[in-house]
Amino acid sequence: MLRRWIERMTPTDVIMWLIGGAILLMIFWGSAATLSAKTYTAHHWFDFIVFGLAQGSIYALIAMGYTMVYGILRMINFAHSEVFMSGPYTAYFVAAAFYSSGFLDQHPIISLILIFLTSMATSTLVAVLLERIAYRPLRTAPRLIPLITAIGASFFLQYTFRGFYGSGFQAYPVVKILEGEWAWGEFRILKFQAVVIVAAAILMASLYSFVQRTRVGKAIRAVSEDKETSSLMGIDIDRMIVTTFVIGGMAAGAAGVLYALMFKQVHFFMGFIPGIKAFTAAVLGGIGNIPGAMLGGIFLGLVESVGPSLFLDGLGIVAPYQLKDAIAFTMLVLVLIFRPTGILGERLAVKKA
Amino acid sequence: MKQAIKLGLIGGVVAVLLSLVGMVEAFGQRQIIANVISMGHTLLLLVGLLMSYLAAKRTPTTEPINVLTNGFISGFFVAGLVVLLIILGSLINLRKVFINASPMLYNLLTVGMEKRAGSFLLILIGLSSGLLASLFTLAPPLLRRVLLISVGSIVGAGVLQDLLRPTFALWGPLSIINEWIFTANGLTLRGAIGLFILITAFSFFWYRKGKAIQSRFHQLPSAPQRILKMTGILTLVFILLILPQVLGLFLSEVFTIVGLYVLLGLGLNIVVGYAGLLDLGYVAFFAIGSYTVAVLTSPELGFFNLSFWEALPFAVVLGVISGVLLGIPVLKMRGDYLAIATLGFGEIIRILVLSDFLRPWLGGAQGIGKIPKASIAGFEFTGPQQIYYLILAGCLLVAFVSLRLRDSRLGRAWMAMREDEDVAQAMGINLVATKLLAFATGAGFSAISGAIFATKLSSVYPHSFNVMISINVLCVIIVGGMGSIPGVVVGAAALVGLPELLREFAEYRLLVYGAVLVAMMLLKPEGLWPEPVRRRELHEDEDEAGLDQTSNSNE
Numbered sequence: 001m002l003r004r005w006i007e008r009m010t011p012t013d014v015i016m017w018l019i020g021g022a023i024l025l026m027i028f029w030g031s032a033a034t035l036s037a038k039t040y041t042a043h044h045w046f047d048f049i050v051f052g053l054a055q056g057s058i059y060a061l062i063a064m065g066y067t068m069v070y071g072i073l074r075m076i077n078f079a080h081s082e083v084f085m086s087g088p089y090t091a092y093f094v095a096a097a098f099y100s101s102g103f104l105d106q107h108p109i110i111s112l113i114l115i116f117l118t119s120m121a122t123s124t125l126v127a128v129l130l131e132r133i134a135y136r137p138l139r140t141a142p143r144l145i146p147l148i149t150a151i152g153a154s155f156f157l158q159y160t161f162r163g164f165y166g167s168g169f170q171a172y173p174v175v176k177i178l179e180g181e182w183a184w185g186e187f188r189i190l191k192f193q194a195v196v197i198v199a200a201a202i203l204m205a206s207l208y209s210f211v212q213r214t215r216v217g218k219a220i221r222a223v224s225e226d227k228e229t230s231s232l233m234g235i236d237i238d239r240m241i242v243t244t245f246v247i248g249g250m251a252a253g254a255a256g257v258l259y260a261l262m263f264k265q266v267h268f269f270m271g272f273i274p275g276i277k278a279f280t281a282a283v284l285g286g287i288g289n290i291p292g293a294m295l296g297g298i299f300l301g302l303v304e305s306v307g308p309s310l311f312l313d314g315l316g317i318v319a320p321y322q323l324k325d326a327i328a329f330t331m332l333v334l335v336l337i338f339r340p341t342g343i344l345g346e347r348l349a350v351k352k353a
Numbered sequence: 354m355k356q357a358i359k360l361g362l363i364g365g366v367v368a369v370l371l372s373l374v375g376m377v378e379a380f381g382q383r384q385i386i387a388n389v390i391s392m393g394h395t396l397l398l399l400v401g402l403l404m405s406y407l408a409a410k411r412t413p414t415t416e417p418i419n420v421l422t423n424g425f426i427s428g429f430f431v432a433g434l435v436v437l438l439i440i441l442g443s444l445i446n447l448r449k450v451f452i453n454a455s456p457m458l459y460n461l462l463t464v465g466m467e468k469r470a471g472s473f474l475l476i477l478i479g480l481s482s483g484l485l486a487s488l489f490t491l492a493p494p495l496l497r498r499v500l501l502i503s504v505g506s507i508v509g510a511g512v513l514q515d516l517l518r519p520t521f522a523l524w525g526p527l528s529i530i531n532e533w534i535f536t537a538n539g540l541t542l543r544g545a546i547g548l549f550i551l552i553t554a555f556s557f558f559w560y561r562k563g564k565a566i567q568s569r570f571h572q573l574p575s576a577p578q579r580i581l582k583m584t585g586i587l588t589l590v591f592i593l594l595i596l597p598q599v600l601g602l603f604l605s606e607v608f609t610i611v612g613l614y615v616l617l618g619l620g621l622n623i624v625v626g627y628a629g630l631l632d633l634g635y636v637a638f639f640a641i642g643s644y645t646v647a648v649l650t651s652p653e654l655g656f657f658n659l660s661f662w663e664a665l666p667f668a669v670v671l672g673v674i675s676g677v678l679l680g681i682p683v684l685k686m687r688g689d690y691l692a693i694a695t696l697g698f699g700e701i702i703r704i705l706v707l708s709d710f711l712r713p714w715l716g717g718a719q720g721i722g723k724i725p726k727a728s729i730a731g732f733e734f735t736g737p738q739q740i741y742y743l744i745l746a747g748c749l750l751v752a753f754v755s756l757r758l759r760d761s762r763l764g765r766a767w768m769a770m771r772e773d774e775d776v777a778q779a780m781g782i783n784l785v786a787t788k789l790l791a792f793a794t795g796a797g798f799s800a801i802s803g804a805i806f807a808t809k810l811s812s813v814y815p816h817s818f819n820v821m822i823s824i825n826v827l828c829v830i831i832v833g834g835m836g837s838i839p840g841v842v843v844g845a846a847a848l849v850g851l852p853e854l855l856r857e858f859a860e861y862r863l864l865v866y867g868a869v870l871v872a873m874m875l876l877k878p879e880g881l882w883p884e885p886v887r888r889r890e891l892h893e894d895e896d897e898a899g900l901d902q903t904s905n906s907n908e
Contacts, residue, residue, distance in 0.1 A: 012785055015681050076689055093450050134871050138878075143688070144631070145878045148831050151824055152870025159864035163374030166452040167860075276696070276820070283693045319709040326704040329697030333682055336694055340685050 020337045023330060026311070033314025040309060043186045048306045054193040054262060056301020057200030061255035062278035063285070063293035064207060065127075065248025071224040071288035072244050075143070078150035079130055080252060081275020082157035085268065086126045087119035087253030088260040089161055092170050094118045099173035108177045116257050123253030126157065127245040136238070162268040169267045172260045196258045203254050204294055207247055211290060220244055224288070277304075280332050286342030295343060304328050357408040357423040361430025364404030368397050368431055369438050372462065375453035376861050381461045384539025385511030391539075393461055395508060401431040401479055405486035417491055424487030425480055432479025435462060436472045443468055495560055503552040507545055514539065516854055520600060593745060597738040606737040609809065611850045612744035613802050617822075618829045618841035619751045620798030625827065626836035627764060628791035629771030631692040633823050634679070634699030638796040640706065640818035641675050642668040642803025647721040647813045648714070654721060661727035661808050665801070672800025673793045680792035684785060687774075699823055707815035720814035727808050740809045747805060751798050752838055758794070759838075767791055768836075825849070832873055834880025843882045 034040070062084050069077040095115050098104040104111045134153045138146045178192040211217035222230040223240045231237050259274065260266050281300045285292025307327040312320035335343060371377050381393030390398075408427035409420045439462055441447065447454035463471020489497060510517065518535050534544035570578065597605035617639060624632045649657045649664035657664075683694045706715050715721070727734045727743060734743050758764045766787045769777040778784050807813050825848070833844025852862045 010785070012681050012684055016684075019682060070689070076692070134875075137875055141874075141878055144625075144831060144835070145874050147631075148828060149871050149874040151828060152867040152874065155863045155867030156871060157867070159861065159867065160370070160374055163376070163453060163861070163864065164451050276700075280693055280697065283690060287689060317710045322708045323704060323710065326701045326708075329701050332697050333694055336686060336690060337682050340690065342690075 016337055020334055023334050026315070030311040030314045034310055035314070037314060039313065041186075043188070044309075045306070046187050046189075048309065049302065050189050050193050050197075052302035052305030053298065054196040054200075054301070055305060056281075056298035057197055057204070058255045058259050058262070058297075059274065059278045059281045059301050060294040060297025061200055061203060061251045061258070062274060063282040063297045064204070064251045064290060066279050067282040067285070067287055067290060067293040068211075068220075068244050068248050070282065071290075072220065072241055073135065073139070073146070075135070075146040076150065076279065077130075077135075077248075078147065078275075079134075079154040079157060080127075080248065080278075081271035082154050082161075083123050083127045083130070083249050083271075084252040084256050084259075084275060084278075085266075085271030086157065086161060086256075087121075087123035087249075088172075088256035089165060089170075089266045089268065089270075090122040091115045091119035091257060092172060092260070092266050093165075095173050096170075104173060105176060108175055112175065116254060119257045120250045120253035123256065124246050124249035127249030127252070128242060130157075131242060131245045136241075158268055158271070165268065167268065169265045172264050172266060174264070175261065178261065192261055196262055199258060200255070203251065207251055208290055208294075210247070216240075216243060277328065280328065284332055284335055284342055286344040289342070289344050292342055292344035299343070300328055300331070303331050307331075354423065354426070356411055357426040358430060360404045360408045360411075361427030362434065364400050364427060364431040365434025365437075368400045368435050371396060371400070372435070372438060372458055373447075373451045373453055374861070374864065375458075376864075377461060378453060378455065378458045379861065381457075383511075384536075385508060386542055386545045387536040387539035389539075389542060389545075391461075392512065394464075395511075397435070397462075398478070398482060401428055401482040402486045402489075404428075404431055405483040406490060408483075409487040409490040420490055421484070421487045424483035424490070426483070428479040428481070428483025428486070429476065430479075431482075432476045435479075436475055439463060439468060439472055439475075495557075498560060499553055499556045502556045503549050506552050507540070507548055510534070510548060511540055513854065516604070520604070594742075597741045602737060605741050607850055607853045609737045609740050609744050610853055611845050612741065612748055613806055613809075614826065614829055614845040614849045615748050615842050616744065616751055616802035616805070617799055617826045618833070618845055619748070619755050619838065620795045620802070621826050622830050622836065622838070622841055623755055623758070623767070623798070624791050624795035626830055627759065627767040627771065628788065629767075630788065630791060631688065632695045632792075632795070633692045633820070633827070634695035634697065634702075635795070635799060635826055636818050636820065636822040637679070637699040637702040638672045638676060638799035639803040639806070639822065640702050640815075641796075642672050642800030643807040643813045643818070644706065644715060644721070644803075645671050645800070646804040646807040647716075647724050650808075651721045651724050653723045654714075654716070661725060661804070662729075665804050668800045668804040669797050672796045672803070676793040676796025677789050679796075680789045684788060696820060696823070699818075699820055703815055703818050703820075706818070716813075718815060720812055722812040724807050724811045724813070726811065734808065737809075740805070743805055743808075747801055751801065755798075756838055759836075763787070763790060828870060832870065832880055834883035837880065837882055837884040840880050840882040840884070844880070847881060 062080065065080050065083065066077060069075065069080070095104070095111070098111045098114070130153055134149050135146060138149060175192075178195055181188045181190045182194065183189075211220060219230070219235045220240050220243060222233065222235055223237055227237055230240075255274075259270070277300060278297065281296035282293045283296070284300060285294070285296025287293075304324045304327065308320035308322075308324045311327065312323060317323070339345070377393040377396060379393070380396055381391045383392040384390070385392055385395050405424040405428045409424040412420045412423045414420075439459055442454055442459055459468070462475065464474060465471075466474060489500070492500070514535055521530055534540055534548065540548070570581070573581070596608065600608070617635070620638075621632065621635050624630050624635070645668040646661065646664045648654060649659045649667055650661060652658055659667075679695065679698050683691050686694055705711055707718055709717055711717070732739070734740050766777070766782045769780065769782060770784065770787055774784060777787075806817075810817075829844040829848050830841055831844075832848055833842070834840030848866065852866060855862065
């Protein structure tokens with residue numbers, strides 16, 4: 001067994017394993033050094049993990065939109081980051097109006113629900129329009145063409161919203177009930193982070209069960225498996241694709257408000273980085289695979305927040321936090337070296353990727 | 354009828370969008386014809402005309418009355434929605450949300466009149482644009498083309514006036530034209546009319562006689578034909594050589610930027626266009642080329658102090674090596690996994706360069722400055738007018754190499770791999786070597802352009818190497834036509850050159866860029882100057898119709 005395996009190794013395999021091994025070695029070495037140095041106490045690690053979970057669950061929500069669209073259309077919806085941006089940016093005006101009228105402080109729950117609804121509605125609208133205008137005519141085109149269209153649409157949307165709302169940063173109003181923290185002994189958790197994690201978990205669970213349990217969800221999965229056959233079974237493909245975009249838009253709009261609550265500002269360019277991260281998360285988990293996207297998102301969020309201190313601090317690298325994105329992408333490359341189809345693997349019946 | 358309403362509503366939405374985004378207002382500053390029409394008005398008018406034209410053209414019958422009503426209807430709806438915006442704006446303060454919904458905008462929309470009268474006028478203008486468009490539809494094709502060209506060139510002259518005026522001013526005798534055609538802002542009325550008559554006459558002549566001239570050229574015996582072609586090429590080379598001297602500083606700068614993108618595009622063309630490997634981290638090699646030259650030459654760091662020419666080979670070699678190093682881990686990935694892994698690689702390089710960790714060697718966020726200029730035999734490539742030649746030489750070299758590569762055994766292997774990896778492997782192509790060679794060649798070209806970029810700016814910053822560069826280069830080669838060398842040049846000129854020229858509208862540059870990309874992919878996915886093979890692939894059914902037509906015309 002082992003002999004056959006060695007015989008089948010090519011020089012490139014050796015180099016790949018060497019690269020992977022070197023990265024792994026560095027990770028273990030760094031972690032061991034950091035942990036033995038004891039610069040961080042348990043509650044530091046707890047903070048990192050909570051922050052990572054919050055960040056990661058936002059990535060996971062956005063990644064769901066990427067992965068579902070990929071599953072059904074086999075295309076990278078590059079403009080999804082703008083779907084994500086459009087919602088909270090529009091909802092900002094609702095939030096600001098509530099804030100200045102004092103409604104936000106009197107009825108924070110109702111205000112938050114309305115802000116969420118505005119954001120989700122806007123994102124959904126943008127996603128559906130995008131599908132109708134830019135993607136639907138290109139269903140049968142070669143792979144790269146929808147990608148370029150999506151890039152174009154992304155620019156267009158970014159600068160349209162910039163033209164609408166201006167190019168400055170807008171500070172999201174502070175919701176008083178989300179300020180402060182809960183503490184158990186030395187462990188403390190910021191309220192808004194807890195809310196972000198819980199809200200994202202509820203949303204993901206409900207969207208996932210929608211896709212898994214309902215008839216429409218079943219139809220969507222059928223279309224992802226095989227368009228022609230499912231249309232023969234009487235499924236309206238166009239409607240299912242639009243539904244997919246609606247679900248993705250809703251998830252992105254909700255993620256957008258969570259992001260705005262966490263970082264307290266919105267901007268026309270705010271979608272770009274989370275968009276790329278979420279797409280990375282989708283690939284990390286195995287693109288086209290919804291649980292994969294969730295797992296990938298949370299994994300990426302955790303690696304980003306825990307990674308710099310854990311892996312790099314011990315190696316004596318200055319300002320490790322600057323390298324968090326580099327760590328995230330290194331993880332991606334590492335995962336893809338050992339599992340070329342992502343952590344959970346693709347759930348595509350015929351591999352068309 | 355229904356379609357006309359739909360088109361009119363779409364046009365109206367577009368017009369309202371243009372107004373709210375602020376384009377109408379910003380473009381309103383610029384006059385096309387002084388005191389007659391501004392660019393903002395032209396923009397709105399064009400929307401109305403286009404929609405009415407489409408409505409009129411799609412009328413099922415060709416009865417003039419039906420065509421006219423459809424044109425009218427859609428013109429009315431376009432204007433109607435704009436009027437709705439004005440009414441809405443006078444009822445509530447839209448400015449709280451839409452920062453561009455300013456009194457200036459309403460003033461522009463109502464052509465400076467009071468709201469009610471302005472709205473009536475607007476509807477009238479909408480209707481008349483519908484009338485014009487439907488008359489245009491009914492006009493004979495020759496007249497249509499001639500009109501389109503002459504109106505188009507007047508708008509073009511108005512839009513590019515800031516460019517044309519200084520260029521004309523450089524040339525002694527031509528500066529008279531300046532006085533005659535241009536005012537400080539916009540064309541003069543007499544200039545516009547004169548230009549219109551001139552271009553109409555010329556294009557009319559060309560459509561009448563152009564075919565005859567072309568066919569006479571083709572009927573020439575082969576020797577003179579070749580001589581004519583050679584003179585054509587020589588003139589082209591000559592024009593390319595004297596271009597920066599003629600065009601002045603600003604245009605030379607634009608040409609150098611376009612040239613850099615051509616260089617980058619030719620490299621990525623090998624990876625994506627020939628070998629079909631979607632690489633979104635292409636900027637990494639550009640950065641590696643730049644930083645190698647910077648580290649080896651800059652006295653600021655003081656490690657090596659080589660000259661540019663001594664550093665260039667190192668940059669290329671390092672680029673090639675990193676191309677192979679990136680290539681190995683992604684060998685087994687396909688499609689989108691490849692795209693995201695390469696994108697990650699590009700980001701890793703940028704973040705490493707930016708970090709404080711590598712700062713003593715790479716300069717961190719401050720970058721590296723004082724990179725010496727390149728020089729040959731006392732000729733220093735200092736300003737854009739000199740760097741131009743360096744870039745031109747690079748472009749010609751790389752274009753030649755990639756042309757020869759395309760027709761080589763390796764090029765055919767790349768294309769076979771692009772079409773189907775498994776089949777290519779079955780045919781005996783070594784996928785590993787072929788893929789790595791594609792990555793390495795592309796990376797080498799990119800490193801060359803990075804090296805030139807470093808000496809052009811004489812400093813490098815991490816922020817110049819973000820993922821947008823990779824995406825822009827990808828757009829250049831796809832808009833130009835994948836796998837086509839002239840396509841890269843055309844794509845770079847269209848996507849990089851034109852926006853540079855319209856710099857003052859920088860705010861809307863990317864908006865228009867995005868819209869153009871989408872429209873382009875919807876209407877002409879094979880690119881502006883495609884490879885013949887690819888055009889056939891994308892237009893299979895149309896081509897058959899085309900073939901029928903040509904065979905008919907041969908009979």
